[in-house]
Amino acid sequence: MGETGQGTAHEPAQRGGELKEHLNPDQIERCATGEPGTELPAALGAHLRLCSACRGEVAALETLHTHLRKLPHLDPSPAFTRRVIARVTLPVPWHQRAWSAVRRRWVAIGAGLATATGSVGGMAYWLFGQQELTPSELSGFLFSGLQDLGLRITMAGGRVLYDLGILELLRSLAENVAPSEAAGGMALLSLIGAGSLWAMKRLMEPHTPRLSRAVER
Amino acid sequence: MDYSASSDQELVLLCKGGDERAAWEVVTRFQRPVFSLIYRMVRDRELAEDLAQEAFVRTLNNLNRYDPSYKFSSWLFKIAYNLTVDHIRKREIDTVSIHGAPDAVTAEAQAATSVALESPHERPDELAEARELGGEIEAAISELRPEYRMAIVLRHVEGHAYEEIARIMGIPLGTVKTYIHRARLELQGSLAHLRED
Numbered sequence: 065m066g067e068t069g070q071g072t073a074h075e076p077a078q079r080g081g082e083l084k085e086h087l088n089p090d091q092i093e094r095c096a097t098g099e100p101g102t103e104l105p106a107a108l109g110a111h112l113r114l115c116s117a118c119r120g121e122v123a124a125l126e127t128l129h130t131h132l133r134k135l136p137h138l139d140p141s142p143a144f145t146r147r148v149i150a151r152v153t154l155p156v157p158w159h160q161r162a163w164s165a166v167r168r169r170w171v172a173i174g175a176g177l178a179t180a181t182g183s184v185g186g187m188a189y190w191l192f193g194q195q196e197l198t199p200s201e202l203s204g205f206l207f208s209g210l211q212d213l214g215l216r217i218t219m220a221g222g223r224v225l226y227d228l229g230i231l232e233l234l235r236s237l238a239e240n241v242a243p244s245e246a247a248g249g250m251a252l253l254s255l256i257g258a259g260s261l262w263a264m265k266r267l268m269e270p271h272t273p274r275l276s277r278a279v280e281r
Numbered sequence: 282m283d284y285s286a287s288s289d290q291e292l293v294l295l296c297k298g299g300d301e302r303a304a305w306e307v308v309t310r311f312q313r314p315v316f317s318l319i320y321r322m323v324r325d326r327e328l329a330e331d332l333a334q335e336a337f338v339r340t341l342n343n344l345n346r347y348d349p350s351y352k353f354s355s356w357l358f359k360i361a362y363n364l365t366v367d368h369i370r371k372r373e374i375d376t377v378s379i380h381g382a383p384d385a386v387t388a389e390a391q392a393a394t395s396v397a398l399e400s401p402h403e404r405p406d407e408l409a410e411a412r413e414l415g416g417e418i419e420a421a422i423s424e425l426r427p428e429y430r431m432a433i434v435l436r437h438v439e440g441h442a443y444e445e446i447a448r449i450m451g452i453p454l455g456t457v458k459t460y461i462h463r464a465r466l467e468l469q470g471s472l473a474h475l476r477e478d
Contacts, residue, residue: 089458089462090458124469125465125469128437128465128468128469128472129437131418131472132418132433132434132437132438133437133438133440134415135415135418135419135438136317136415137313137314137316137317138313138316138317138320139313139316140312140313140316140329140330140333141330144308144312144316144330144333144334145305145308145309145312147334148308148312148334148337148338148341149301149304149305149308151334151338152301152304152337152338152341152342153342154296154297154299154300154301154304154341154342154344155296155297155298155299155344155345156299157298157299160299
């Protein structure tokens with residue numbers, strides 16, 4: 065460090081504008097790396113003009129800062145992004161997750177739906193064919209124990225089915241179709257349901273590409 | 282949609298909605314600074330790529346833990362820093378030459394693990410000079426203690442503010458200033474011959 069009468073690196077300067085001590089590291093950095101166009105406080109500038117020790121520190125830091133800023137960013141290999149994305153599992157909204165689950169388990173869901181359809185159909189066949197219940201008696205039998213909001217909603221749904229003639233159709237079928245024919249019909253309906261689910265799965269695939277598929281592209 | 286024009290926060294929101302192209306843009310945008318930082322810490326290209334890859338995967342797979350009140354880049358760098366420091370502590374990697382990994386003994390191994398330092402658009406003479414100067418500086422940086430190295434690179438190469446560096450490294454602001462001050466002194470000592478030249 066140079067000795068100019070204004071102080072050394074170890075002694076406070078006595079004539080440095082308003083600053084009587086050497087610049088602290090923050091001030092040195094501000095002088096050395098300050099943004100272009102921003103003005104230094106007058107006190108710092110005045111001190112620098114008179115203190116060669118601080119001037120030297122600022123110059124040294126300026127040089128170092130310039131060298132470091134010139135260091136280039138290094139490039140990873142070209143396949144870097146692809147490899148990262150292949151391992152990423154992004155959060156997926158609930159409706160996409162639900163649909164994805166349906167697509168993954170379409171066989172089980174299809175089988176479940178077919179079983180449920182067969183069970184309900186069989187029960188309806190038995191009730192209409194063997195017990196000879198009217199639609200209103202059927203409603204009373206099914207829903208007599210239910211008195212909450214779910215009951216009213218279900219009743220409204222049953223009313224819609226009745227209005228659409230579906231219950232009448234089932235009753236007619238029960239009266240005119242033999243049990244073996246009904247079982248065959250149920251099996252056919254189950255096959256159609258499973259086939260429809262499979263077709264829907266195939267149709268939806270191009271619209272919901274997974275990350276791994278994007279990576280393959 | 283122009284993903285390259287989106288802000289970091291917008292990209293994060295898109296990623297949270299499952300947008301894979303936003304994730305692609307995040308990686309493209311930050312891969313060079315993150316890889317550079319890690320490479321300057323471990324001095325091994327393959328290892329740096331593995332660590333950088335892991336940093337991005339952890340970041341993107343845990344976006345629900347990101348606090349949007351902080352800069353996304355700080356969070357990403359923090360994950361990268363923690364991974365790198367954990368690795369260094371585990372493997373006790375020492376500072377090595379910029380010409381390859383510590384365990385690279387053959388010329389082929391050194392070539393495979395080293396990184397070219399030149400930047401584009403330079404004339405051959407400028408390139409040679411920059412490579413020589415860059416090599417000196419890189420070597421001087423590699424001789425610093427890991428925490429000094431990280432702090433000085435984040436500050437002077439990546440241009441982060443002190444507060445961000447403190448957040449990334451998980452240490453008090455005063456400690457960051459101390460690290461950077463000491464790192465500067467050591468670098469100035471190591472590079473004194475350049476100034477004399």
